[in-house]
Amino acid sequence: MSSVPTVAQTAGPRAARSAARKSSRRAKVGGYDRRPRWLTYTVLGFAVFIGLAPLYYTIVIGSSDPISIAQDALPQFLPDSTLFHNFSLVIHSEAFSFWKAFANSVIISVVTSTSVVLFSTLAGFSFAKLRFRGRGALLVFVIATMAVPTQLGVVPMYILMTDLHWIGKLQAVIVPGLVTAFGVFWMTQYLEEALPYELIEAARMDGASMIRTFWSIALPAARPAAAMLALFTFVAQWVNFFWPSIVLSSENPTLPLTIRLLQANYFVDYSLVLAGVFLMTIPLLVLFLFTGRHLVAGIMAGAVKG
Numbered sequence: 145m146s147s148v149p150t151v152a153q154t155a156g157p158r159a160a161r162s163a164a165r166k167s168s169r170r171a172k173v174g175g176y177d178r179r180p181r182w183l184t185y186t187v188l189g190f191a192v193f194i195g196l197a198p199l200y201y202t203i204v205i206g207s208s209d210p211i212s213i214a215q216d217a218l219p220q221f222l223p224d225s226t227l228f229h230n231f232s233l234v235i236h237s238e239a240f241s242f243w244k245a246f247a248n249s250v251i252i253s254v255v256t257s258t259s260v261v262l263f264s265t266l267a268g269f270s271f272a273k274l275r276f277r278g279r280g281a282l283l284v285f286v287i288a289t290m291a292v293p294t295q296l297g298v299v300p301m302y303i304l305m306t307d308l309h310w311i312g313k314l315q316a317v318i319v320p321g322l323v324t325a326f327g328v329f330w331m332t333q334y335l336e337e338a339l340p341y342e343l344i345e346a347a348r349m350d351g352a353s354m355i356r357t358f359w360s361i362a363l364p365a366a367r368p369a370a371a372m373l374a375l376f377t378f379v380a381q382w383v384n385f386f387w388p389s390i391v392l393s394s395e396n397p398t399l400p401l402t403i404r405l406l407q408a409n410y411f412v413d414y415s416l417v418l419a420g421v422f423l424m425t426i427p428l429l430v431l432f433l434f435t436g437r438h439l440v441a442g443i444m445a446g447a448v449k450g
Contacts, residue, residue, distance in 0.1 A: 199425070206230055206419035213414055230419035239405045240397055248314060249382055249399045256321045257377040261370045263323040268331025269362045273344055283332065289325045298390065305391055316391040317398075321381065327373050334369035335362060375435055379428060399424045 204220060205213060207227040212219035235242045270276075271283050301320060302311075310316040339362055347357040363370075385400040392398065394405060403424065406417050 199422075202418045202422045202425075203227065205414055206422050208415050210411075210413050210415060226415075227419060227422075230415055231423055233416055234402075234406065234420045234423055237402075237406070240394060240402045242402065245397045245399050245402045248396065252314060252317050252384075252388075252398065253378045253381040255318050256381045257374045259318075259322040260324055260327045260377045261374045264327030264331045264373060265335075265363060265366050265370055266358065267323070267328040268333075268335050268366070269339075269358050271328070271332040272335040273339060273341065273362070283329075286325050286328050290329070294386065298387075301387075302390060311391055312393045312396055314392075314396070317384075317388050320387070321377075324377070327377070330373055331366060331369060335366055338369070339365045371435070375431070378431070382424075382428060 201218075203223045204218065207223035207230070208219045209226065267286075271279060305311055305316045308316075310319075343361050343365075344357055347361050352360065383400060384398070385404075388398050389401055389404070392401060394401070397405070403417060403420050406413070406420050
């Protein structure tokens with residue numbers, strides 16, 4: 145294939161410019177150098193709008209009052225200082241202790257996400273890099289448990305928690321979520337590709353035990369996927385309502401349960417309810433603000449093979 149300088153020497157400047165345009169077009173079509181068009185930005189903008197619309201509506205309704213909400217579904221277009229007044233009413237509500245619920249949610253989310261990352265990485269390392277009898281069947285069994293609806297285990301789980309005298313206590317929510325089948329599957333798939341056998345063999349030849357090999361080799365290699373799993377688990381536990389509503393009481397609630405207590409009357413003040421919802425969402429927004437880059441890096445690292 146002739147280069148552009150060669151074309152310029154043999155056919156003149158006009159032919160050289162034409163050859164350069166054709167070469168640039170061939171390089172960009174279907175490649176990573178192709179710049180996004182207006183249609184791409186339109187689709188992305190619409191997706192962002194769909195994602196932010198519920199949050200915007202929550203803020204607007206949380207800035208209103210019951211009378212305005214009864215008169216108009218969208219009483220105003222921009223939030224105002226009433227939102228902070230509603231925040232104060234939620235925080236100082238007599239129906240529950242907001243800060244106790246906040247602390248309970250933090251404890252449950254942090255302990256559960258840490259445990260899921262640790263145990264899932266251990267199990268993923270074992271399934272991905274160790275060879276033992278029944279490995280494939282056991283992994284299939286773990287994955288198959290993901291198809292069992294959570295509601296099927298509620299009655300036996302509640303009976304177990306009653307026998308352990310854990311009803312109304314945080315361990316009734318923490319212990320069942322210490323490890324998840326999704327976490328095991330996620331870390332197994334990631335470590336299968338991200339951790340070469342040569343590193344494990346080199347560590348064993350240097351005299352490292354299996355636990356030492358996991359702690360020094362496998363765990364650092366699994367950091368992107370582990371960070372993503374921790375973030376997803378934290379969010380799932382933070383907004384979890386179903387199981388805590390069964391085993392926890394109004395004296396020892398989590399934040400999602402406090403939202404239910406705000407509307408446990410004949411008249412529902414939606415301004416307070418949605419102010420409480422947004423107040424519960426603020427920690428998640430801050431978390432995503434500081435970990436968004438790591439989340440994208442974890443997604444990309446999990447998507448690249450080899």
